[in-house]
Amino acid sequence: MALRERLFDTVVACFKRHGAAAIDTPAVELREMLVENYGDNSRLIYELQDQGGELLALRYDLTVPFARYLAMNKINNMKRYHIAKVYRRDNPAMTRGRYREFYQCDFDIAGQFDPMIADAECLKIVHEILSKLQIGDFLIKVNDRRILNGMFAICGIPESKLVTTCSTLDKLDKMPWKDVKNEMVREKGLSPEAADRIGEYVQLRGGMDLVEKLLQDPKLSQNKLAKEGLGDMKLLFEYLTLFGIVGKISFDLSLARGLDYYTGVIYEAVLLQQENNHGEDSVSVGSVAGGGRYDDLVGAFDPKGRKVPCVGVSIGIERIFSILERRMKASGEKVRTTETQVLVATPQKHLISARLKLISELWDAGIKAEMMYRKDPKLLKQLQYCEDMGIPLVAIIGEQELRDGVVKLRDVATREEVDIPREELAAEIRRRLEP
Amino acid sequence: MALRERLFDTVVACFKRHGAAAIDTPAVELREMLVENYGDNSRLIYELQDQGGELLALRYDLTVPFARYLAMNKINNMKRYHIAKVYRRDNPAMTRGRYREFYQCDFDIAGQFDPMIADAECLKIVHEILSKLQIGDFLIKVNDRRILNGMFAICGIPESKLVTTCSTLDKLDKMPWKDVKNEMVREKGLSPEAADRIGEYVQLRGGMDLVEKLLQDPKLSQNKLAKEGLGDMKLLFEYLTLFGIVGKISFDLSLARGLDYYTGVIYEAVLLQQENNHGEDSVSVGSVAGGGRYDDLVGAFDPKGRKVPCVGVSIGIERIFSILERRMKASGEKVRTTETQVLVATPQKHLISARLKLISELWDAGIKAEMMYRKDPKLLKQLQYCEDMGIPLVAIIGEQELRDGVVKLRDVATREEVDIPREELAAEIRRRLEP
Incomplete structure (x- = not known):
């Protein structure tokens, strides 16, 4: 399709x-x-x-x-x-x-x-x-x-x-x-x-x-x-x-x-x-x-x-x-079947609430976002999902990020990670992917 | 639809x-x-x-x-x-x-x-x-x-x-x-x-x-x-x-x-x-x-x-x-059924060639353009068609315009007309309608 x-x-x-x-x-x-x-x-x-x-x-x-x-x-x-x-x-x-x-x-x-x-x-x-x-x-x-x-x-x-x-x-x-x-x-x-x-x-x-x-x-x-x-x-x-x-x-x-x-x-x-x-x-x-x-x-x-x-x-x-x-x-060219821009991920356990809250903010800001339907998925599994699905960015929210009011934005291809103030996340994703 | x-x-x-x-x-x-x-x-x-x-x-x-x-x-x-x-x-x-x-x-x-x-x-x-x-x-x-x-x-x-x-x-x-x-x-x-x-x-x-x-x-x-x-x-x-x-x-x-x-x-x-x-x-x-x-x-x-x-x-x-x-x-709101941006029109007879050539240029430049399927339609009929269909612009090409290498661009709502150099027409239409 x-x-x-x-x-x-x-x-x-x-x-x-x-x-x-x-x-x-x-x-x-x-x-x-x-x-x-x-x-x-x-x-x-x-x-x-x-x-x-x-x-x-x-x-x-x-x-x-x-x-x-x-x-x-x-x-x-x-x-x-x-x-x-x-x-x-x-x-x-x-x-x-x-x-x-x-x-x-x-x-x-x-x-x-x-x-x-x-x-x-x-x-x-x-x-x-x-x-x-x-x-x-x-x-x-x-x-x-x-x-x-x-x-x-x-x-x-x-x-x-x-x-x-x-x-x-x-x-x-x-x-x-x-x-x-x-x-x-x-x-x-x-x-x-x-x-x-x-x-x-x-x-x-x-x-x-x-x-x-x-x-x-x-x-x-x-x-x-x-x-x-x-x-x-x-x-x-x-x-x-x-x-x-x-x-x-x-x-x-x-x-x-x-x-x-x-x-x-x-x-x-x-x-x-x-x-x-x-x-x-x-x-x-x-x-x-x-x-x-x-x-x-x-x-x-x-x-x-x-x-x-x-x-x-x-x-x-x-x-x-x-x-x-x-x-x-x-x-051997692959067509992506979805348009997801970012996976919302957590690096530690007991953070499903943080993921749900963040992904909800992104959806409401018009960002195409997914998360894994697991309470406590391993970070590696979450990164692997991005590779499999061709999702270009990961928004990682852990205990430290929650304390600092930031989100770690990771580029899946280059593996570069940058802390972004939470309220600027949607704009930053847009800046990177919607030129 | x-x-x-x-x-x-x-x-x-x-x-x-x-x-x-x-x-x-x-x-x-x-x-x-x-x-x-x-x-x-x-x-x-x-x-x-x-x-x-x-x-x-x-x-x-x-x-x-x-x-x-x-x-x-x-x-x-x-x-x-x-x-x-x-x-x-x-x-x-x-x-x-x-x-x-x-x-x-x-x-x-x-x-x-x-x-x-x-x-x-x-x-x-x-x-x-x-x-x-x-x-x-x-x-x-x-x-x-x-x-x-x-x-x-x-x-x-x-x-x-x-x-x-x-x-x-x-x-x-x-x-x-x-x-x-x-x-x-x-x-x-x-x-x-x-x-x-x-x-x-x-x-x-x-x-x-x-x-x-x-x-x-x-x-x-x-x-x-x-x-x-x-x-x-x-x-x-x-x-x-x-x-x-x-x-x-x-x-x-x-x-x-x-x-x-x-x-x-x-x-x-x-x-x-x-x-x-x-x-x-x-x-x-x-x-x-x-x-x-x-x-x-x-x-x-x-x-x-x-x-x-x-x-x-x-x-x-x-x-x-x-x-x-x-x-x-x-x-009483009306939804337009087409997205046509401009009607290509002629004000005199024997200008079908000019219309066909101009509309072809516009299509090739990605502009949504129509013309009436008549050899010599009256200008008034062409303007009426725009009103009926909600087409916002008319590109008028007459003998004078052909000589001058311009096209008269008419705003259907305001009736304002401006001569535009022919090679800039597509860009001008885009500038007005695709902000």
Whole structure:
């Protein structure tokens, strides 16, 4: 939790820097609210037993509950973040940070606005968080559902095969195009020609240059949806250039993202494993953030179909956590689990009253203080406790100190001891530890 | 959430001041772990559907999962806090802060220690938190399960009726002794004489004086359990005197607390409603914190029955929250939901690039900044947004400012505007808002 809280602090600080308010929705939602929104993955939803009440289920993500919340409360504009647990009836893979119960960290902007300003801010947020966490070099892939749909249309893919083709396409970061094509043809029933046409597009990567090139593409620029998407992509790259982050952005026509509800720009950040042991080139080690625009989800929950366009991003906190944890174990670095500044100790017997009185004074002065829950602990045991717990200071109060109205303040690392007048103790601890 | 986070901050600061580490256990536990620990209340446990896996349930509180965690991980010593949601299939009562899904804030000390030191610290924590929150005058009632059991024994209550008698006794803060006695005799089957004997004890309230008096009580002091409990109660009052909080503590023989797992000292903090509209005396408005010692719970989960004594306290955050919320609504005070320091605004059209570039600089300098998601918003709308959201500053960048390399910094409240050199803007915002 100590490491996790550090991580949360970085993420929350960024979300607040961008003006988001925190909201909290229940972990339990009406089952019918959830089952229709996750396609095949609906089978992973944890359902509650019917114990004589509404039929309930545990939330699968934070996006659908957010849309439900906006619809129910008739909210037209909101910038919110939400850090909470979600639940999936899946096979856990601990080392890769995949659990049945795990945290999601979401930031979303809801409202009818001018194009791509909010979308660009979501990418800026991903860039800020991944830079701040120093977990290694990363790349943010972007694409647009409208470009994908247009591309599929001009390649002759029937609309009925869009979703299933997307899910095959998503595997292009794990296997070569040859295998992806094979799956498209043999399992998904595309014609080899259609697959080849897709292949020409989805292997393209680039920046503004690629956007410009595709805007000149005779077929793609004829397709209304694709043209809209490319126009917005151009604007997005202009804004990202102003934000100074365009160097980490890759327009990637193979990025599809599984979820049904995206309607416009989509993105996914991946870590690049640099200079690994085998001297190979940069390899992606998986997605650590992702999101996109979903303009129709709120309307689906609203009784009158009122539309609230949304764009958001989810930080893959569990995967980042497992990377940080592994790195820390490898380096032997230790994270303190408590923040205790001082242990109140006594060197002789029959001084529990003195300890209780002194620690009470320190607590009341806002100092983080502990004592051992023993009537007469040995001084050595008390000092050992500080070593074990990483407590930096010991306030020793013995018979002599009581007579003199002082406390002996000991620095655990240097073993230096200084007598401090009792009424100045809290200030002295603060002076040493809170610079 | 903004108000709630303030509340959590106060509670967490106190828990950390007392050297606790944070832990997080899953919201979902094995059903069999839970059902045996809550007596009658087990019917309130939310169970998950059997979807082909373990039989699961949502946690009912944080104490049983903590004990399960200590047992599973073979931990002998731990001081931990845990703030998380728990779930009860109960009838909600919103105004009283009773929900089906709600936060608990728990602090517990596990380990074999000398008597009453950790117990006294739990009471100190309750005192610190309730004082800090300034929610009005409060009283912390204490009793001991061993004193209760001894008292019941000498009054001739058979052990089989202990639990049910306790639950009737718990109503003494809501109805007069006469009615409690009636329930004991008519519904619980006690003899009127036994009920009268209980009545003599349970109407007693006091401090150290009452402890001393009961230690002299010829019958009670003969009972081994009661004598042990009274001896510890005396020690507890000595420690609480050293902590300087004895004035808010009431030894109250009617305090029983429903839960089965308590084995020693128990306590409950109640708010006293002072000077209410009808000029009545102080009236209790209900429990805002409670806890006690549970020495046998970890052993019940441990395969070898290894005993880990525990004492803890749970802060009734939802009830406190509903009190604070009501008070705020009554006073008309508003809590800002965001922390945005500055809105980046433009006074003319075609300046979105200037806004994006400037806001990006501010974010990178750690300033909490927003802009409107419009290409060409009217200045008046931008200023109105600040008023609505409580944003204190506006950074205005127009054609003139761009030429001069400055930004016009406007104070929303005073409407004063000053030109600031662009490279000094972040520092100036910090100087004004982060003293």
